[in-house]
Amino acid sequence: MIAEATTDERAGILLVDDMEDNLIALEAVLGSLNEPLIRARSGEEAMKALLRQRFALVLLDVRMPGMDGFETAANIKRLDQTKDVPIIFLTGAEDEPGYAFRGYATGAADYLTKPFDPWVLRAKVSVFLDLYRKTRQLEHLLSREHIQSKQLSTRLAALADQLSDDTAPDLTDLRARVHEIRRLVGQ
Secondary structure, three states: OOOOOOOOOOOEEEEEOOOHHHHHHHHHHHHHHOOOEEEEOOHHHHHHHHHHOOEEEEEEEOOOOOOOHHHHHHHHHHOOOOOOOOEEEEEEOOOOOHHHHHHHHHOOOEEEEEOOOHHHHHHHHHHHHHHHHHHHHHHHHHHHHHHHHHHHHHHHHHHHHHHHOOOOOOHHHHHHHHHHHHHHHHO
16 A cells, blocks of 8 residues: 555556556556556456446556447436546547547546556646545545534533523533533534
């Protein structure tokens, strides 16, 4: 696992290509990132993988038999569970010039032609991995803040109930509750 990863979940990268040589090349370039590299040989396999686990990024070949890359990307962006997963399209340099526009229109974050520069690909993937980790950290912090907010609301409601009683409040208990609320707010 990468040392700077602060969440317990590693950021998987989904490699989607119908050609074995392309998958091997991607694994060779990205292996040094020390993140799980999951293969899919078709759009259908990619969708199954995306529904089984979270991915930081999808590297998606445009031309594949059956469900091509554009259709796969459209399906990824349609589902709530996968719509925020960034996609980098990879395609041959001889492909139609309109493919790049179509890729971006489908929701791709980036578009690279093969043969790609390994350093450029690794740098782009690293940026998306960092974004994924930071997003996960924010989700974790927001979840913790939500829990603390609920605890604070519960304690404030209990304090309000105690103060609304017709009986004289127990000052020691009241001070303890105020101290606990201050502690929650100060976190």
